[in-house]
Amino acid sequence: MFYSVEEMSVTIRIKAQPNASKSEFCEVYGEDAIKVRIKAPAVEGAANKELVKFLSKSFKVAKSDIIFKSGQQSKIKSITFPLTEKFNEWIEQNGYR
Numbered sequence: 872m873f874y875s876v877e878e879m880s881v882t883i884r885i886k887a888q889p890n891a892s893k894s895e896f897c898e899v900y901g902e903d904a905i906k907v908r909i910k911a912p913a914v915e916g917a918a919n920k921e922l923v924k925f926l927s928k929s930f931k932v933a934k935s936d937i938i939f940k941s942g943q944q945s946k947i948k949s950i951t952f953p954l955t956e957k958f959n960e961w962i963e964q965n966g967y968r
Contacts, residue, residue: 873905874967881958882940882951887922889913894925899967904947919943926950931957 874883886900891908900906911921919939927934932952942948962968 872967873899873903874962876954879954880951881954882949885922885948885950887913887918887946887948889918894921896929896965919948922948922950926952929957930955930961 873885874881884904886904886906888897888906888908890912891910893908894910895908897906897908907922907925909918909921909925911917923934923937926932926937930952932955937950937952940949940951
């Protein structure tokens with residue numbers, strides 16, 4: 872599974888695809904990541920900043936609460952943020968439970 876919930880936080884593995892026409896979630900990538908298209912280029916951290924902004928809006932989490940655990944310079948990233956009701960709704964709606 873591409874995400875895990877521990878106590879009140881979520882860790883999610885993301886396969887980032889920069890330079891997309893818009894930021895959006897895509898399909899599950901492999902067995903342990905979800906592909907996310909990012910509209911910013913992978914230059915000087917722009918894609919990571921856009922990814923944080925996208926996750927913040929998607930799951931109603933403060934940008935400062937989104938933490939890169941690994942992969943800041945890689946396409947496969949592990950990111951942690953607080954568990955929100957919006958995340959639970961997204962999991963249910965997309966059948967990822």
